[in-house]
Amino acid sequence: AAGPEKLNTASVFSTQNFLGAGAVRLSEELQKATGGEVSLEIHEPGDLVPPFEVFNSVSSGAIQAGWDWIGYWAGTVPITNLYGALPFGPSPEAFMSWMWAGEGTELLQQAYDPYGVKVLPCFISPQETGGWYNKEINTPEDFEGLSMRISGLGARVLNKLGASTQLIPGGEIYLSLERGRIDATEFSIPQVDKAMGFDDIAKYYYFPGWHQSASWFSLIVNQAVWDEYSEERKAQFETACRATLQWSMAVAPPQQVRTIRELEESGVEVRRFPDPVIEALQNAWVEVRKEEMANNPAFKEAYESLMEHVGLIEAWYELQELPAPIPVDAAQGES
Amino acid sequence: MAEFVAEYALALLMIVTLLAGIFSGYPVAFLLGGLGIAFAFIGGIPIPFLGTVGSRIFGGVIENWLMIAIPLFVFMGLMLERSGIAKSLLLTLQRLFGRTHGGLAVSVAVLGVIMAASTGIIGASVVMLGLLALPVMLKQGYHPEMACGVIAASGTLGILIPPSIMLVLMGSILQVSVGDLFKAALIPGLLLGVLYIVYLLVTARLKPDWAPLADPDAIDADTTPLPLALARDLLGPVVLIVAVLGSIMAGIATPTEAAAIGALGSLLLAALMRSLDFATLRDAVRDTSRTSAMILFVVIGATCFSVVFKRLGGDSMIEEMITGTGLGPYGLLLLVMGIIFVLGFFLEWIEISFVVLPLLVPVVELLDFGYGMSGQGLMIWFAILVAINLQTSFLTPPFGYALFYLKGITQGQIGIGTIYRSIIPFVLLQLTGLILCIVFPSLVLWLPGLI
Amino acid sequence: MPHAPLAPWRERGAAVSAGLARPLVGLGLVVGRITSWLVLLVMLAVLTTVALNFLGINTIARWEGEVLLFGDGLTINSVTELQWHLFGILTLFGGTYALHHDSHVRVDLVYHRLSPRGRAIVDILGHLLMLIPFCLLIAWLSEHFVRMSYLSGEQSNYGGLTDRYLIKAMLPIGLVFLALGAFGQVLEKLAGLFDPARLPSPHTDKEPMHG
Numbered sequence: 001a002a003g004p005e006k007l008n009t010a011s012v013f014s015t016q017n018f019l020g021a022g023a024v025r026l027s028e029e030l031q032k033a034t035g036g037e038v039s040l041e042i043h044e045p046g047d048l049v050p051p052f053e054v055f056n057s058v059s060s061g062a063i064q065a066g067w068d069w070i071g072y073w074a075g076t077v078p079i080t081n082l083y084g085a086l087p088f089g090p091s092p093e094a095f096m097s098w099m100w101a102g103e104g105t106e107l108l109q110q111a112y113d114p115y116g117v118k119v120l121p122c123f124i125s126p127q128e129t130g131g132w133y134n135k136e137i138n139t140p141e142d143f144e145g146l147s148m149r150i151s152g153l154g155a156r157v158l159n160k161l162g163a164s165t166q167l168i169p170g171g172e173i174y175l176s177l178e179r180g181r182i183d184a185t186e187f188s189i190p191q192v193d194k195a196m197g198f199d200d201i202a203k204y205y206y207f208p209g210w211h212q213s214a215s216w217f218s219l220i221v222n223q224a225v226w227d228e229y230s231e232e233r234k235a236q237f238e239t240a241c242r243a244t245l246q247w248s249m250a251v252a253p254p255q256q257v258r259t260i261r262e263l264e265e266s267g268v269e270v271r272r273f274p275d276p277v278i279e280a281l282q283n284a285w286v287e288v289r290k291e292e293m294a295n296n297p298a299f300k301e302a303y304e305s306l307m308e309h310v311g312l313i314e315a316w317y318e319l320q321e322l323p324a325p326i327p328v329d330a331a332q333g334e335s
Numbered sequence: 336m337a338e339f340v341a342e343y344a345l346a347l348l349m350i351v352t353l354l355a356g357i358f359s360g361y362p363v364a365f366l367l368g369g370l371g372i373a374f375a376f377i378g379g380i381p382i383p384f385l386g387t388v389g390s391r392i393f394g395g396v397i398e399n400w401l402m403i404a405i406p407l408f409v410f411m412g413l414m415l416e417r418s419g420i421a422k423s424l425l426l427t428l429q430r431l432f433g434r435t436h437g438g439l440a441v442s443v444a445v446l447g448v449i450m451a452a453s454t455g456i457i458g459a460s461v462v463m464l465g466l467l468a469l470p471v472m473l474k475q476g477y478h479p480e481m482a483c484g485v486i487a488a489s490g491t492l493g494i495l496i497p498p499s500i501m502l503v504l505m506g507s508i509l510q511v512s513v514g515d516l517f518k519a520a521l522i523p524g525l526l527l528g529v530l531y532i533v534y535l536l537v538t539a540r541l542k543p544d545w546a547p548l549a550d551p552d553a554i555d556a557d558t559t560p561l562p563l564a565l566a567r568d569l570l571g572p573v574v575l576i577v578a579v580l581g582s583i584m585a586g587i588a589t590p591t592e593a594a595a596i597g598a599l600g601s602l603l604l605a606a607l608m609r610s611l612d613f614a615t616l617r618d619a620v621r622d623t624s625r626t627s628a629m630i631l632f633v634v635i636g637a638t639c640f641s642v643v644f645k646r647l648g649g650d651s652m653i654e655e656m657i658t659g660t661g662l663g664p665y666g667l668l669l670l671v672m673g674i675i676f677v678l679g680f681f682l683e684w685i686e687i688s689f690v691v692l693p694l695l696v697p698v699v700e701l702l703d704f705g706y707g708m709s710g711q712g713l714m715i716w717f718a719i720l721v722a723i724n725l726q727t728s729f730l731t732p733p734f735g736y737a738l739f740y741l742k743g744i745t746q747g748q749i750g751i752g753t754i755y756r757s758i759i760p761f762v763l764l765q766l767t768g769l770i771l772c773i774v775f776p777s778l779v780l781w782l783p784g785l786i
Numbered sequence: 787m788p789h790a791p792l793a794p795w796r797e798r799g800a801a802v803s804a805g806l807a808r809p810l811v812g813l814g815l816v817v818g819r820i821t822s823w824l825v826l827l828v829m830l831a832v833l834t835t836v837a838l839n840f841l842g843i844n845t846i847a848r849w850e851g852e853v854l855l856f857g858d859g860l861t862i863n864s865v866t867e868l869q870w871h872l873f874g875i876l877t878l879f880g881g882t883y884a885l886h887h888d889s890h891v892r893v894d895l896v897y898h899r900l901s902p903r904g905r906a907i908v909d910i911l912g913h914l915l916m917l918i919p920f921c922l923l924i925a926w927l928s929e930h931f932v933r934m935s936y937l938s939g940e941q942s943n944y945g946g947l948t949d950r951y952l953i954k955a956m957l958p959i960g961l962v963f964l965a966l967g968a969f970g971q972v973l974e975k976l977a978g979l980f981d982p983a984r985l986p987s988p989h990t991d992k993e994p995m996h997g
């Protein structure tokens with residue numbers, strides 16, 4: 001067989017936002033690479049199966065493919081926490097290097113192999129934000145008793161500091177934060193958060209997003225379906241995937257800063273966690289990391305591989321470090 | 336046209352078979368599920384694709400946190416019905432309004448609104464109002480058409496005025512906040528109540544023999560001073576309303592949590608009224624389990640039907656039918672409302688919500704009505720318009736559940752023809768309310784602060 | 787209403803069908819009556835999370851070693867997830883319970899006018915052609931989804947409950963249970979076709995507490 005020409009793909013995000021738009025972009029790149037012969041037929045979230053059931057359905061073959069945030073599957077494949085939301089992790093550039101020039105993709109694929117799922121990591125979102133808060137965070141003690149909507153490893157870090165981390169369904173976050181049912185929530189990058197309207201109901205927008213340094217999104221394909229494609233087609237998928245990745249890395253960062261400026265104008269107070277707070281969070285993360293590495297050998301292997309790779313990159317940049325550029329000075333007639 | 340039919344033959348056949356099957360009287364939930372499977376085979380859909388149905392049931396029903404509110408609201412309604420609160424409240428309201436023509440009918444409407452704000456289901460309200468008020472109204476010489484109409488209509492307000500399981504389900508389907516929907520539905524629900532009351536007073540004035548006055552001695556059988564009696568009888572419902580709606584508005588609870596608070600409240604209230612014993616509790620939990628399973632199995636069946644329907648092109652068929660008309664935003668909105676209204680003659684709100692609504696959403700999302708409505712605001716406005724429409728479907732013959740309940744209560748005393756006639760003015764009032772909400776979106780969006 | 791004496795084969799058929807139906811229907815009723823009480827537990831679980839959130843408490847208890855479903859501790863999120871675990875069981879088994887009480891919503895405009903025999907035929911055909919195939923096929927196709935959850939040790943990503951396969955397995959179990967209940971109903975109605983005296987009187991006044 002020649003493989004499906006229109007790959008049925010269940011997206012876990014609406015294609016109306018940047019995260020889901022990645023799937024649309026991938027489909028366009030795929031059409032370019034295959035001369036219009038292959039594309040994705042993208043279904044909105046819940047159209048075929050509920051978002052949390054996409055991985056399972058791709059594995060069983062109920063649906064052919066999915067467009068996901070990799071961290072969604074941490075309940076099933078625990079190492080996806082590392083790809084989706086790794087606290088105090090590397091920059092998108094260093095992470096990308098590990099994925100494509102290190103062991104990143106290979107280790108992820110190994111974890112997916114038992115489920116018969118082929119993974120193509122095709123999209124990276126920049127570091128998320130520290131979240132929307134209605135309470136000031138001045139010291140680590142301010143996390144004591146704070147109720148926040150956050151999942152995964154970041155939630156476990158906050159638990160160490162005494163926060164109550166909660167599970168609130170997507171549609172109810174807005175009202176829960178507005179009415180004080182929760183004190184804080186993390187969601188995504190500014191571009192996506194703004195569309196959710198959090199700026200109307202939260203006072204503070206905290207940075208940095210310590211709980212999620214860079215997060216990966218991917219196309220997952222049922223292995224049997226993937227194997228129907230010829231070697232040439234598979235290579236075309238990889239090409240389209242890299243083009244999409246490059247696009248996401250290029251367009252995202254400047255757009256976030258433009259959005260933040262708009263948010264500030266509409267009255268949101270953009271803040272940075274004080275250094276002692278970040279330090280306390282990082283110390284708590286080291287504890288969580290220790291537990292995770294003890295309980296989860298696959299996570300340990302991937303984490304160590306990632307850190308070793310990142311070490312190489314950092315050493316290079318450290319050697320090459322220059323002072324920050326001096327801005328162009330119009331007064332001196334430079335422009 | 337022929338081309339259209341040929342392209343969507345299977346999807347059309349699915350609808351035709353569904354309607355025919357529904358008329359056979361076989362339970363709709365099972366019919367939806369079975370037809371989904373049957374048409375998957377007929378349409379040559381690969382069988383593994385039906386694996387999506389299990390995932391949809393798990394993610395859409397079992398793991399769906401919002402749905403937990405359904406058994407809780409059902410339980411709350413049943414406990415409230417059994418507590419005897421409504422009965423003494425009706426007697427007191429009658430003392431308040433009983434001295435004008437139509438006063439008893441107004442009392443029933445007011446009681447309907449209060450009960451609506453305390454429970455999330457209509458079955459309990461209609462049955463409760465019917466059992467309580469119908470014998471009294473008929474004995475006082477009310478025209479059966481007037482009596483039946485006000486009971487059926489005010490009973491169905493329970494599904495529109497928050498809390499409401501219908502709004503819970505719609506929040507899940509449309510991906511909007513249930514709390515916002517609750518807030519948005521409050522003013523339209525009260526508006527309908529006011530429309531009913533105005534209509535009742537006007538009719539009673541024009542046709543005094545339809546709504547004769549009560550014997551003053553009967554009204555004042557209770558010697559407690561009226562304000563005191565009113566305070567006593569309103570206390571329970573008001574506490575419950577504050578506990579449920581208040582806890583949502585104050586941010587102490589999400590709608591699911593408010594439902595649990597309400598369930599506990601109704602339990603305590605029944606205990607306070609000394610009508611709680613083991614048998615009552617046992618019957619209430621059993622009734623709750625069957626009633627909520629009945630609702631949720633329609634959702635389960637519909638999830639199978641709709642995934643196959645869409646796979647056979649049903650969604651593009653609906654979209655083509657609607658957008659193909661070339662109407663502007665208001666034209667399309669009226670078309671969509673018209674479709675739902677007509678479907679309401681034959682289908683129940685759960686089927687409409689789960690099978691039809693998801694197909695209409697993409698169309699609505701594209702409409703631009705001005706008013707500076709945000710995406711969320713537009714969706715909530717649309718949801719409330721649909722909700723009013725669906726509430727009306729409880730009243731429209733031939734299949735209006737409120738009418739069936741009423742027929743059940745009257746036990747052959749009143750013909751179905753009288754019941755059908757009795758409801759016509761109220762259906763017209765419903766449509767008036769719907770039009771008002773279309774023309775003045777702020778009726779809907781002002782309270783949730785979306786406009 | 788006097789009945790003509792039944793042919794022996796009819797009498798035998800009715801007795802056998804009814805005998806087979808009794809345990810199937812009885813089981814569905816007994817289980818349904820028991821699971822009905824879960825609504826109170828659901829209420830309790832929800833109220834517990836409200837209280838815990840109000841008090842700002844996240845972890846209720848921690849212990850050494852792994853306990854089935856609860857893992858190594860009890861947190862606010864365990865209780866939150868317990869809500870829908872209990873709700874799922876309540877719903878799935880409530881479906882069979884509602885079947886035996888005939889409280890699933892019907893549009894009975896025509897059905898109401900059918901003879902008891904006609905109603906029995908509608909239900910037998912419906913159960914055999916619609917309900918039973920639906921339940922068995924979806925249950926069978928859910929096998930992958932339960933197995934995968936079991937093999938991967940799927941658990942909450944919010945520090946809630948572990949052993950997700952337990953609740954996932956409830957889906958096929960609940961559907962097979964419903965199919966068995968439906969089969970019981972088919973046999974019961976079949977007994978009625980053999981022996982009309984076993985059919986319910988035409989005046990059933992079941993009114994579902996709808997919506």
Ligand code: NA
Binds near residue numbers: 450452453456495496
């Ligand atoms: Na209500």
Ligand code: NA
Binds near residue numbers: 732733734735
């Ligand atoms: Na109707």
